[in-house]
Amino acid sequence: MSEFAKEKLTTLMLEYPKPSGIILGYGTAGFRTRADILPWIMIRIGLLASLRSKVKKACIGAMITASHNPEHDNGVKLIDPYGEMLDQSWEVYANNLSSLDDNIHVLWDYLETLMTQLNVQLNDKSTVAIAYDTRQSSPLLSNIVKNAAEILNTNIMNFELMTTPQLHYTVRCYNDNELYGSCTEAGYFDKICTAFRKLIEARRYNLCMTSGAKPAEQLAIDAANGIGAQKLVYLNQRLSDLLTIEIFNDGTKGHLNEKCGADYVKLYQKAPDGLPLTNYPKYCSIDGDADRLIYYFIDENQRFHMLDGDRFSVLFASFISNKLKEAKLMDQVKMGVIQTAYANGSSTNYIVNTMNVPVACVPTGVKHLHHKALDYDIGIYFEANGHGTVLFSDNLKSKVKAAIEDQNRTDEERLAASQLRVFIDIINETVGDALADLLATEAILCLMNLSIEGWLHLYNDLPQRQLKVAIKDRTMIQTTDAERRCIAPAHLQDCIDELVSKYSSGRSFVRPSGTEDIVRVYAEATTQVDADKLADDIRKIVEELTK
Ligand code: G16
Incomplete structure (x- = not known):
């Protein structure tokens, strides 16, 4: 050289x-x-x-x-x-x-x-x-x-x-000669905003005919004091007649991800600093590079409710299943949901037993979920932390296209196929994308005529608790079975099993983080008190066995 x-x-x-x-x-x-x-x-x-x-x-x-x-x-x-x-x-x-x-x-x-x-x-x-x-x-x-x-x-x-998902999108566009979209930030916004507008304008027009003019949907968004704040401004500009977004934690006052952002809200199950829960019907948090999204709201009794990645899996799978059924395409495609060990047990139960959609569990990390999602015609993957997307195979896309063009189909079938076609354009198939997922969620809620409360009530989460535990060397913890069981240090798994067996619907696991110098503990049980106690007991065992 x-x-x-x-x-x-x-x-x-x-x-x-x-x-x-x-x-x-x-x-x-x-x-x-x-x-x-x-x-x-x-x-x-x-x-x-x-x-x-x-x-x-x-x-x-x-x-x-x-x-x-x-x-x-x-x-x-x-x-x-x-x-x-x-x-x-x-x-x-x-x-x-x-x-x-x-x-x-x-x-x-x-x-x-x-x-x-x-x-x-x-x-x-x-x-x-x-x-x-x-x-x-x-x-x-x-x-x-x-x-x-x-x-x-x-x-x-x-x-x-740029946000992380924007770069993923741009690389894809560049390499496939812009078949996926135009290789610029403007091209990115054009694609997702145009698709969003197409999907919901017709629906809003119909609603308008039956119940009068519908005001723009209102949302307050915590941008974690990160790059997402700048990019949300574009969404506001492009879609202000359909969505009114007020941006909080926009980087002008607070610090990046400090007591705000999707990770904070998910971990502590409470609202971020810098975003007063006042009169908005819906709130969202994204994270520092805008690849994660969490929704939340306050009910009439001032109770805080959070809708995380598991909820997106359920919502997206419901919408897509409905459209496949309406388009009479359901029997021709293979759909699956991919989760990690952090998925709430109730969500898995609902997807498998009520929705009859298969669920695969893989280790933490979008790279693992994405890879597994490629096994399906429609692979829906979300980590509980709000990071995820949907992958659509070429087979699925050509079936949808053929259905739209098939003059022998009913108008209802062809409309459902077209809606699916447009929905695919809102999704950033390259990686989890908070902005694209936000538009997809708002489009689904509008098309399904579902309120945020209705979305929450699809199933009840099991109470859960996540803890971060600092130990001297996190590589001492080794796991197997998609991180659901520990193989080192010796006896840790036996202790976890014993503690878990004492709780009704108890489940817990421990794994070293791949992004922070800590160990993560997850626990769920029938009550919040039990989930908190189980997580804390496991924390003590972890500290004891890794001293
Ligand atoms: C990254 C990964 C996610 C992962 C998260 C936490 O998210 O992209 O897939 O869930 O880290 O990973 P760990 O528990 O190993 O620390 P982000 O949003 O930080 O890029």
């Missing part, structure tokens, strides 16, 4: 050396830790993105974000050609690069070996699309990724401030 490239890499490594003793793995959502110790890994990720692009002969995305984590953290994850997360087989290369000593000869040798193994050359064409969230550390980190990728002759597209 060229001496010039090697020299440039040497200079970059001298500028951003690897701190001694650091171990960093490609986790649930890429590399993530405190921003001040991240620069060196950005060099390695820039190199890897470039190699991946050369191998796939396609653009690869690099998103700089630590999503729901606090402002002082940051991270990076790579996006594959169709907008999906980096193929897991490449996480090995990411981890190998991360573990190498900070020595140009060692790193250069590894790169040469890898290029030979992957059958690519330094001068092969490569393109990397970069974007970042609003963290102060993001511009510097993205610049390092850019400089490193350019050393391997890579063309950079810098989209600067």
